[in-house]
Amino acid sequence: MKSVSKTIIAIIILALSVGIAPPVAAQSVLEEVVVTAQKREENLQDVGLAISAFSGDQMRALGVQKSFDIAGFTPGVHISGNLAGQNTQFSIRGVTQNDFNDIIESPNAVYLDEGYIAVAQAQTFAAFDIDRVEILKGPQGTLFGRNATGGLVQYVSKKPSFDKSEGYVDVTYGFFDSAADAEQQKLEAAIGGPLSDTVAARFAVYYNQHDGYLKNLYPLAALGGGTFGGGTGNSPGAGAGADLGDDDTKAFRGTVSFKPAENTFVNVSLNYAKSEVATGPYQSKPTIGVFDSSGELVNVLDVDPGEIRASIAADGSDFGSDQGNSGVFGFPFGRPVPGGDFFGYIDPDGEDFTTSGDFAFENNGFTETWGINFRLEHELSNGIAFTSISDFKDYEKLLFIDVDSAPVNQLANYAGVDATSFTQEFRFNGKTDKVTWVAGLFFLDIDNDSDNGLKGPTNSLPALFGPLFPFPAGVDIGVQATLKTKSYSLFGQADWNVAENITLITGFRYVLEEKDFSMRQGFWPNPGNFAVNVGDPFIDIRRDFLGLDSRFTDDFSDPMWTGKLQLNWSASDDLLVYAGLNRGVKAASFNAPIPGGLGFPDTFLPYKKEVLYTLEGGFKKSLHDGRTRIQLDAFYYDYKDYQTFLFTGVAGVVINNDADNYGLEFQVQSNPAEGWDLMFGASWFNATVKDVPLRINSPLPTRDVDPNYAPEFQASGMVRYSWNALGGSMAILADGRYSDEYFYNLRNFDADKFDDYFEVNTRLTWLSGDSRWEVALMINNLTDERIGIQGFDLATLCGCNEISFKPPRWYALNVRYSF
Numbered sequence: 062m063k064s065v066s067k068t069i070i071a072i073i074i075l076a077l078s079v080g081i082a083p084p085v086a087a088q089s090v091l092e093e094v095v096v097t098a099q100k101r102e103e104n105l106q107d108v109g110l111a112i113s114a115f116s117g118d119q120m121r122a123l124g125v126q127k128s129f130d131i132a133g134f135t136p137g138v139h140i141s142g143n144l145a146g147q148n149t150q151f152s153i154r155g156v157t158q159n160d161f162n163d164i165i166e167s168p169n170a171v172y173l174d175e176g177y178i179a180v181a182q183a184q185t186f187a188a189f190d191i192d193r194v195e196i197l198k199g200p201q202g203t204l205f206g207r208n209a210t211g212g213l214v215q216y217v218s219k220k221p222s223f224d225k226s227e228g229y230v231d232v233t234y235g236f237f238d239s240a241a242d243a244e245q246q247k248l249e250a251a252i253g254g255p256l257s258d259t260v261a262a263r264f265a266v267y268y269n270q271h272d273g274y275l276k277n278l279y280p281l282a283a284l285g286g287g288t289f290g291g292g293t294g295n296s297p298g299a300g301a302g303a304d305l306g307d308d309d310t311k312a313f314r315g316t317v318s319f320k321p322a323e324n325t326f327v328n329v330s331l332n333y334a335k336s337e338v339a340t341g342p343y344q345s346k347p348t349i350g351v352f353d354s355s356g357e358l359v360n361v362l363d364v365d366p367g368e369i370r371a372s373i374a375a376d377g378s379d380f381g382s383d384q385g386n387s388g389v390f391g392f393p394f395g396r397p398v399p400g401g402d403f404f405g406y407i408d409p410d411g412e413d414f415t416t417s418g419d420f421a422f423e424n425n426g427f428t429e430t431w432g433i434n435f436r437l438e439h440e441l442s443n444g445i446a447f448t449s450i451s452d453f454k455d456y457e458k459l460l461f462i463d464v465d466s467a468p469v470n471q472l473a474n475y476a477g478v479d480a481t482s483f484t485q486e487f488r489f490n491g492k493t494d495k496v497t498w499v500a501g502l503f504f505l506d507i508d509n510d511s512d513n514g515l516k517g518p519t520n521s522l523p524a525l526f527g528p529l530f531p532f533p534a535g536v537d538i539g540v541q542a543t544l545k546t547k548s549y550s551l552f553g554q555a556d557w558n559v560a561e562n563i564t565l566i567t568g569f570r571y572v573l574e575e576k577d578f579s580m581r582q583g584f585w586p587n588p589g590n591f592a593v594n595v596g597d598p599f600i601d602i603r604r605d606f607l608g609l610d611s612r613f614t615d616d617f618s619d620p621m622w623t624g625k626l627q628l629n630w631s632a633s634d635d636l637l638v639y640a641g642l643n644r645g646v647k648a649a650s651f652n653a654p655i656p657g658g659l660g661f662p663d664t665f666l667p668y669k670k671e672v673l674y675t676l677e678g679g680f681k682k683s684l685h686d687g688r689t690r691i692q693l694d695a696f697y698y699d700y701k702d703y704q705t706f707l708f709t710g711v712a713g714v715v716i717n718n719d720a721d722n723y724g725l726e727f728q729v730q731s732n733p734a735e736g737w738d739l740m741f742g743a744s745w746f747n748a749t750v751k752d753v754p755l756r757i758n759s760p761l762p763t764r765d766v767d768p769n770y771a772p773e774f775q776a777s778g779m780v781r782y783s784w785n786a787l788g789g790s791m792a793i794l795a796d797g798r799y800s801d802e803y804f805y806n807l808r809n810f811d812a813d814k815f816d817d818y819f820e821v822n823t824r825l826t827w828l829s830g831d832s833r834w835e836v837a838l839m840i841n842n843l844t845d846e847r848i849g850i851q852g853f854d855l856a857t858l859c860g861c862n863e864i865s866f867k868p869p870r871w872y873a874l875n876v877r878y879s880f
Contacts, residue, residue, distance in 0.1 A: 091730045091738045092116065093687070096195045097217075099554070100204050100499045101490055106681050109566070109629040109639030111137075111198040111694040111726060113742075117191045117219065123779065123796060124822055124839060126247075126269075128171070128186045128216065133798045133820070134777055135196045136726040137744035138212075141770035142181070144460050144476060145305075145341035145865035146850050147426065149185045153198055154696070155722055155748035155771030156211030159805075159851075160706045160715055162653050163458065163478040164509050164544040168671075168704070170201070170209040173216045174330065176434045176452030177206065179482035179507045183430045183456055186334055187312050190251045190265035192219045198726070199696060200645025200673055202623035203554055203568035206503065210645040210673045219251065220328065221261035221318045226254030228880055235873030237274035238845060239414035241304045245271035245873070259320045267312040267334075273304030274414055274868050275342045279468050281409065281417045295470045296419060297518035298590050303423045305342035305416070306868065311335055324440040333431040340425045340473075341462035343863040344416050347402045348812045348856040349373060352380045356390070357761050358709075361810035361856045366400040371860060383857045384471070386515070386657040386711055396860060403860035406467040412847045414869050417468045420518060422590055426460035446490040456480045459593065461516070464711070465859035470521040472711075472858075474655075475539075475593045477512035500553035507546040512594045514539025514655055515711065516587060535587030539594045542580040542653035549573045554625065562632065566641065568625035574648045577616040580666070582656040602656050613666060621646045621670060635687070640678035647671045647704060650715075658710030658858075661757055669717045672701040679726075689731040698722040698748075705768060707807050709756045711858055716757075720768070722748035738781040740796075745774045755808055766809045772801040772817075789829040797821045805852040812862060815849025820867075837875040845870040 094105050094114040105114050113135045115123070125131055129149045132138040142149040143161040150157065151169045158167050163180050170177060171184045178184055188194070194216050201209040233247040246269075253263025279302030312334035319327040347364035354375040362373075371394050374380040381391040382403055397405035409415050432454035439447045459477040488501035515538045554568035583598025603609040627641025649670040654661050679694035702717035724746025731739045748771050752763040767773075776799045783792035799819045806813035821843040827836045842848070848867040855861055 091119070091732060091740065093690075094193055096193070098195055098197055098215075100488060101497075106683055106690060107637065109627060109637060109641075111677065111679060111692075111696070113196045113728065114193060116193050120188060120191060120194065122781070122794060122824070122826075124824060124841060125188050128184065128188050128214075130188070131194055131196065131214070134740070134742070134779070134796070136728050136742035136775065136777070137198055137724070137746065138196060139770055139772055139775065139800065139803075140850060142851055143853075144462055144851075145343045145863075146867075147185070147338055147341050147460050148182060148476070149850070150181055151184070151212070151214055152770040153212035154698070154724065154746055155768045157768070157770050158704065158706060158715075159769055160713060161476050162511055162513050162542070163476065163480065164511050164542055164653055165650065165715065166208050168208060168211040168647050170205060170213045171216075172205070172213065173332075174218055174434050174436070175215070175450050175486070176432065176454065177482065177484050177505065178454065179505070180456045180478060180480050180509065182428050182458045182478060183454065186430070187267045187269065187310055188216065189249045189267040189312065190219050190314060192217045198694075199675055199677055200623065200643045202645045203552060203570045203625045203643075204499070206505070206550065207548065207570075207572045207574065207621055207623065208647050210647045210671060218314060218316070218330070219253075219263060219265070221253045221255075221263040221316055223255050223261045223318070223320065226252075228252030229877055231875065231877040233873050233875045235271070235839075235871055237271070237868055238870035238872070239274045239276060241272065241274050241276040241414065243272035243274040243304070243306070245269070253316075261318045263316045265314045267310065269308055269310045271308050273307040273339055273342070275305040275344070276415045277302050277304050277421050278409060278415060278417045279419055279421065281468065295520045297470050297473070297520060298422070300422050301419045303339050303421045305339050305418070305421055307339050307423075309337040326438040328436040330434045331432075332434075335427065335429040337424050337427045338460070339423050340421045341460060341865070343462050343466040343865050344412070345402060345406065345408055345466040345859075345861045346412075346864055347400060347407065347860055348854070348862045349860065350380070350856045353761075355760065357759060358755065358857065359761070361812045361854055361862075363812045364400055364860070369396050369399050371395055371403060372857065382860065383658065383710070384859070386472070386858060388658045388660070388710065390857070401860075402465065402467060404465070404467065404469040406469060412864075412866065416466070418463050418466055419468050419470050420461070420463035420473045420590070422461075425591060427458070428460070429457045431455050444491065448486075448488040448490070450484070450486045450488075452484045454482045456482075461590075462863070464515065464855060464863070465861060466863045467859070467861065469859075470518060472521065473516040473518060473590075475512070475514055475516055477593055478509065480507065480509040482507045495558045496555050498553065498555040503548075503550035503552065505546065505548040507544070509544045509546075511542050511653065512539060513653065514593065515657065516590070516593065518587065518590060537585040537587055537593050538655070538657055539585060540580060540582045540653050540655055541594055542651075543578070544651060545577040547575045548648070562630060564629040564631075566625060566627040566629065570623045572621040572623070572646070572648075573618065574621060575616070575618045576648070576650060578651040579612050579614045580651070580653045581612045609663075613663060615651065615667060617649065619649055619670065621648065635683035636680065638680045643675045643677065645673040645675070652714040654714050655712040658712060659756055661712070661714050665714055665716070665757055668704060668715050669702045671704045671717065674699045685731075685733075689729065689733070691729045692727070694726045696722075696724055703750060705750055705753070705807055707753065707757070708853065709808075711855065714757065716753075718750050718752055720748065720750045722746055736783050738779070738783075740779040741777070743774070743776040747773065750807065753807055764809075766807060767804055769805055769807055770803055772803040774801040775799065787827060789827060792826045792828075794824045794826070795821065805849075806854045808854075810854065812856070813852065813854045815852065815864075818846050818848045819844075820846050820848055833879050835877040835879070839871075839873045839875060841871040841873075842867065842869060
């Protein structure tokens with residue numbers, strides 16, 4: 062039945078896209094967007110920044126469902142993260158942070174209604190009932206804070222209307238084109254309007270449920286070769302072998318606005334979201350480590366079909382493995398199956414969506430976030446506008462992945478967090494004949510407790526150590542960390558009209574950052590497959606193995622500053638030229654690495670702040686009475702102590718290395734003729750992280766490398782044609798994006814990168830004449846491309862890399878009713 066449905070949808074969309082040429086055009090979706098990138102409302106074309114912005118209607122037309130989907134339409138923006146896409150972050154101009162410990166803040170700040178999202182987990186959210194999104198590239202620390210060296214993504218939710226009652230109900234049914242026959246049901250709805258002359262409210266809900274699209278054939282191929290093994294008798298627990306890649310999300314946002322006086326506006330919003338998911342949908346590909354004559358790992362390769370060595374020594378012999386995660390290589394040697402991993406496993410269909418994995422459980426993980434945002438706007442008697450924004454968020458998470466992503470009961474990885482954040486901003490905006498200015502105070506408080514580690518499930522480590530292992534039910538080898546952050550800021554920016562059509566922009570921000578850190582590593586009894594690090598450890602690694610204090614503790618107080626100096630030239634009413642110098646900074650912090658394997662001395666637990674100096678220039682041009690908008694940007698980055706994530710063995714740390722980057726970005730939006738919408742963007746950059754070691758304390762020379770998740774070239778485009786038909790209007794839309802290949806490990810080993818890809822999506826829409834009903838047929842990933850998103854190199858632990866991909870081809874029917 063599903064194959065028939067797929068065929069029908071594809072035929073309808075393709076037939077209408079090539080076979081209908083109606084004479085009358087309908088409305089464009091590429092309207093101009095008003096943004097608040099400089100803490101005041103401005104037309105996008107009047108802002109001298111490398112910025113992309115999309116309205117809520119545009120996002121819906123482009124099929125944006127998750128917060129990170131917008132990256133595909135923005136030059137120079139990609140995605141990174143960890144946990145097979147369950148923890149996804151933005152990568153802007155090659156600047157990213159893919160450490161899987163949530164005490165690490167991203168260098169690309171994400172905001173919702175000007176409330177800072179401090180924990181990476183919460184940067185992945187459903188983009189429902191959104192008014193617009195703004196993507197700012199380059200350091201934004203002057204106006205938005207100390208952790209926005211790479212850029213900033215700001216989502217703005219829809220606010221209640223004081224003029225009319227309105228709302229919508231939006232329902233989607235879809236299915237994924239894979240052997241799992243995964244179905245999706247999504248509901249989004251909102252209603253709002255005036256409750257009185259001075260009070261208005263809006264309430265929005267979101268529900269999404271889809272099955273796992275990664276078909277799991279476990280216990281297929283549970284060969285039991287090597288150290289671990291056994292088939293179903295060696296299962297990690299009841300329910301093992303679930304399909305992966307599912308989602309069950311419920312979210313709510315309620316907003317109430319008040320106008321107690323003519324010059325005062327108050328907005329209060331409450332938001333909540335919870336997602337329940339299976340184990341992360343990683344797959345396995347066999348890889349092999351290459352060692353030099355000193356026993357140092359110098360490369361990782363994809364395994365040839367006939368390969369039987371565990372790893373390759375300098376003389377070509379078998380160097381062995383490190384299946385016990387001890388950092389010592391040797392027995393066991395070889396691979397039970399030529400071309401397989403250390404245990405004889407070969408994925409049944411390569412990079413397609415069928416796998417066999419044992420540590421794979423339904424509802425294995427969750428993320429839960431709630432928050433409250435309070436906004437007060439008041440116009441003072443002298444014309445100065447005062448704004449206060451108070452934002453509180455609470456974050457909880459526990460997610461799992463199967464380390465070997467195979468039918469072998471070896472290890473699982475877990476990442477948990479329990480955190481809160483509070484931000485308070487007081488801001489003043491004013492204007493004189495010559496100067497437009499903004500100044501303010503900002504306070505941030507983050508209290509973050511994290512649990513990370515490796516779980517040895519029942520039947521795993523006991524199989525390795527036998528009677529020597531005191532806990533036959535398994536063990537958690539974990540790290541618990543607490544990081545408390547307080548940040549105080551004073552900021553200001555002024556736009557000076559120094560001559561006709563020339564504006565000088567100066568900005569400065571002073572930051573005082575305080576951090577208090579505590580960490581311990583240990584062995585905990587395994588509490589099962591749905592909990593971690595319960596109680597106190599039975600072995601304290603620092604105390605019992607290293608003779609150190611049980612907890613590593615440290616704190617600091619560090620002053621920082623950011624600055625901006627820029628010239629804007631309004632050459633004409635439709636041409637803006639700009640160039641400037643920026644200084645950005647991201648605060649120092651601490652690592653909390655997973656224990657085992659290649660250890661990290663205490664001296665590598667703190668890392669320094671990063672400082673970025675940028676030179677950037679560009680222009681924005683409007684043509685054809687504003688129906689065509691062009692933007693070109695060029696930039697140069699000079700990083701001092703860039704914070705980058707070095708993953709070796711089964712763990713990693715953030716290290717400091719100088720880096721540089723230079724590049725170009727181009728984007729154009731146009732309505733060239735009635736009914737036509739065109740959008741195109743492209744970016745190219747050359748980024749280098751300098752003097753990177755192959756591991757901490759490596760005796761080998763350092764190397765210059767490409768940063769993680771940083772494709773050198775990207776391009777995206779969209780074509781939409783609309784016409785009047787069937788008592789309303791119809792539109793056919795196709796969008797595509799190309800990405801160059803990119804590495805997912807800082808060492809840039811040969812096997813540690815994803816191939817380039819070209820993704821195509823299409824959408825056919827009918828909108829009723831009164832704009833109340835809308836029906837759409839959609840196909841995402843039309844050519845069923847394998848699009849790599851996240852990966853980790855585990856060649857020495859399991860003879861494999863774990864890799865994950867964007868979902869397969871997806872068909873959907875969407876119906877929306879607006880009122």
